[in-house]
Amino acid sequence: MTRFLSLTRFQKQCIAVSADLFFLPFMFLTALWMRFDVVDYLLIKQFGVLIIAAPLIAIPIFIRLGLYRAVIRFVDQKIVFVVVYGVTLTVFVLLALAVFLHVGILSRAVFGIFGISAVMYMLASRFMARAYLLQLSNNDNAIRVAIYGAGHTGAHIATAFNASHDYIPMFLIDDKKELQGATIAGIRVYPSTDLPELIAKNRVQEIHLVMPSTPKKTQSVILNRLEKLRVKVRITPPIRDLLNGELTVKDLREIEIEDLLGRDSVEPNHALIAACIADKIVLVSGAGGSIGSELCRQILLQKPTRLILLDTSEFALYTIEKELASLKTSHALSTQIMPFLVSVLETEKCQQILSTFNVQTVYHAAAFKHVPLVEQNPIEGIRNNVFGTLSIAKASMHAGVANFVLISTDKAVRPTNVMGATKRLAELVLQGLSAQKTVDQIAVTQKSNTRFCMVRFGNVLGSSGSVVPLFRQQIMAGGPITLTHPDITRYFMTIPEAAQLVLQAGSMGAGGDVFVLDMGEPVKILDLAERMVHLSGLSLTSESSESNAIEIQHVGLRPGEKLFEELLIGDNVDGTEHPLIMRAEESMIAWPVLQVLLDKLDIACRNFAYEKVRELLLEAVKEYQPQCGIEDMIWHEEKKRPLYENGKHVNDRKLH
Structure with missing residues (x-):
């Protein structure tokens, strides 16, 4: 038949x-x-x-x-x-x-x-x-699923499943009493209290949470209950992604950390977002990176006259330019998109770009951010994060840029690693320049009205190096999940939300301001890993002896890694006109003093004097408390060599 x-x-x-x-x-x-x-x-x-x-x-x-x-x-x-x-x-x-x-x-x-x-x-x-x-x-290998949510979208998904070869919908679940006992798309609706019995009776393999219009906080509560059932859970995208009526079975996705956080985004202040962008010429450094690319997407939608992209990665720059060109076409925008393959350390080239195109706003997102890599390459981290910021800041001042926004990090607060120390020093550079309002170049002092500010936030979801995709890969491979420490905690925020808040914060303040984003409650990474395992329908080896149980291995903190991240150095913080943006009042270094330190640090970097570099970082960033020694691999290799060869000191150049 x-x-x-x-x-x-x-x-x-x-x-x-x-x-x-x-x-x-x-x-x-x-x-x-x-x-x-x-x-x-x-x-x-x-x-x-x-x-x-x-x-x-x-x-x-x-x-x-x-x-x-x-x-x-x-x-x-x-x-x-x-x-x-x-x-x-x-x-x-x-x-x-x-x-x-x-x-x-x-x-x-x-x-x-x-x-x-x-x-x-x-x-x-x-x-x-x-x-x-x-x-x-019906496929003999079809997955037996329960659908949580018997509303319009749930009925749509149930109908799609009925016609699918890959899924067999067994029953619907809904917490609304008026729907319980009804039959929708030929499938009976039950209360959530019946789930444990229904799952066992119907041998359900997956639960699909189909409640796209439900607030994130409510979805998080439901996920907390579903976690105990040890059944794989999938979820529909937000309701804004379904407005075209093109929802398909393929749109059901894996649980993301933002679903677990239960954090609902705050409606943005569109006037703040547009203030430094609309009808202006905007430049984004690090345009191909995780944050930089999202800034570009949101900036383009604010209709600037020109959007200038800076990056050193040819592939990243090509990728974001192509995406923005498509976005421009789909929204019928007239913004001119201009990509430049250039490093922020090339001060003259950056100044030429800024001056030629009369740039009015700069978002500086170019930075090295991976803690272990920067720890092993401290001089490169200092050059890019500190002197790269100084370079493009000076270029901006000379070109008369009105607004300069630095993308900073919570790792700049009481840093324990080189990356955090360099980002804090970058903040100090902008604070010093803002207070001085002058910049020297070949004995010429030029007044500047550039308004500098910094926006500091924690981990963003989906960025390169994020822990979530790593955990998912490890779960799919059958484990083990590698965790640095059982007590490690982190703040999390989605990339679009972080970029949106950055654009709003950049329009506030008079200059030299350090803005801090409200990251919500910190998340214990061990709890996150365990929840991801449970919501994948699996168990931990500590809970079960099943062959597919996932093991969590503690591999120890990486060099310079902190157990807890902070967003404020002190307690002096004020609110702003946005509920998720705070203004921090923090100590700074007078520019003349800081300039001397930077000159010494530049010489030490050029001479690869690693001990001197560490010493100057400690002097410049008072809160810096390194948790490890110098991790640079060249330095370690040279330390193994004899101190003298042929009567000459082999490391003589590094002693000055």
């Missing part, structure tokens, strides 16, 4: 028409039998014309109404209206024919009985065929 599924659409339509051609006269005979309690030759002879006319009238009507165009496996409650309407028209036409031919006029009840019988046949035949065809098309 599975051959039926391989028939052409026209062949299936012919079968449906043939069935109606046979059964509709039979329904008329049934009506005669129910009216007269007998069907004999005389009765058939009397109503013969109407018996033959019934399918000949009904089938053209149903063709016109599109009944035979409907795919049986996809039919739903809408077919009821089509059938009732079509049968009603058929009955009226038969009555008109009976009047015209003077046939059976005194037995009008026959027509009513035929109408009811025909409706019952048409509906029963379609739904029975639908159930049978779905059973034929």
Whole structure:
């Protein structure tokens, strides 16, 4: 019988028409039998014309109404209206024919009985065929799923699953009492309290959370309950992603950390976002990075005159330019997108770009941010994060840029690693320049009105090096999950939300401001790992001896890594006009003093004097408390060599 599924659409339509051609006269005979309690030759002879006319009238009507165009496996409650309407028209036409031919006029009840019988046949035949065809098309390896959410989207997903070869919907779950006990898309709705019993009884393999309009906080509470069931959970995207009505089974995704955080974004202040961007010329450094690229996307939608992209990675720059060009076309924007393959350390080139195109706002996102890599390459980290910031800041001042926003990090607060220390020193550079309001270049002092500010926040989800995709890969591979320390905690925020807040914070303040984003509650990474395992339908080795149980291994903190991150150095913090943005009042170094330190640090970096570099970092960033020694691999290798060769000190150049 599975051959039926391989028939052409026209062949299936012919079968449906043939069935109606046979059964509709039979329904008329049934009506005669129910009216007269007998069907004999005389009765058939009397109503013969109407018996033959019934399918000949009904089938053209149903063709016109599109009944035979409907795919049986996809039919739903809408077919009821089509059938009732079509049968009603058929009955009226038969009555008109009976009047015209003077046939059976005194037995009008026959027509009513035929109408009811025909409706019952048409509906029963379609739904029975639908159930049978779905059973034929079911894949033996199809996943048995429960759908959490019996609203409009849940019904849509249930219908899609019914027609899918990959999923078998077993039941619907909803917390609304008015829906419990109902049947939607042929599937019964149960309360969530019945889940444990239903999962065991129906051997459910996955739960699909289909509540796109539900607040994140409510979804997080539901996920907390589902976690205990040890069943894999998937979730629909937010309601804004479904507005085009193009939701498919493929749109159901894995649980992301933002689902677990239960953090609902705050409506942005569009006036703040547009203040430094709309109808202006904007430059983004590090435009191809995680934060930089999202800044570019959101900036473009604010309709700047020009959007200038700076990056040292050819591939990253090509990728973001191509994406922005597509976004520009789809939104019919006139913004000119200009990519430049250049390092922020190239002060003259940056100044030429800034001056030539009269840039008004700079978002400086270019930085080395991976803690272990910067720890092993401290001089490169200092050059890029500190002197790169100084370079493009000076270029901005000379070019008369109005607004300069530095993307900073929570690792700049009481840093324990080189990366955090360099980001704090970058903040100090901008604070010093802002207070000084002058910049020296070849004995020429030029006044500047550039307004500097810094925006500091924690980990962003989905950035390169994020722990979430790493954990997912490790779970899919069967483990183990590698965790640095059982007590390590981090703040998390989505990239779009962070970028949105950066754009708003950049419009605040008078200069030299350090803005801190409200990151919500810190997340214990061990709890995050355990929840990801449970919501993948698996168990931990500490809970189960099953062969597919996932082990969590503690591998120890990496060089310079902190257990806890902070966002404030002191307690002096004020609110702003945005509820998630705070202004921190923090210590700074006078520019003349800082300039001397920077000159010494530059010389030490050029001479690869690692000990001197560490010493100067400690002097410049008072809160810097390194948790490890110098990790640079060249320095370690040179330490293994003899101190003297041929009577000369091999490390003589590094002693100054």
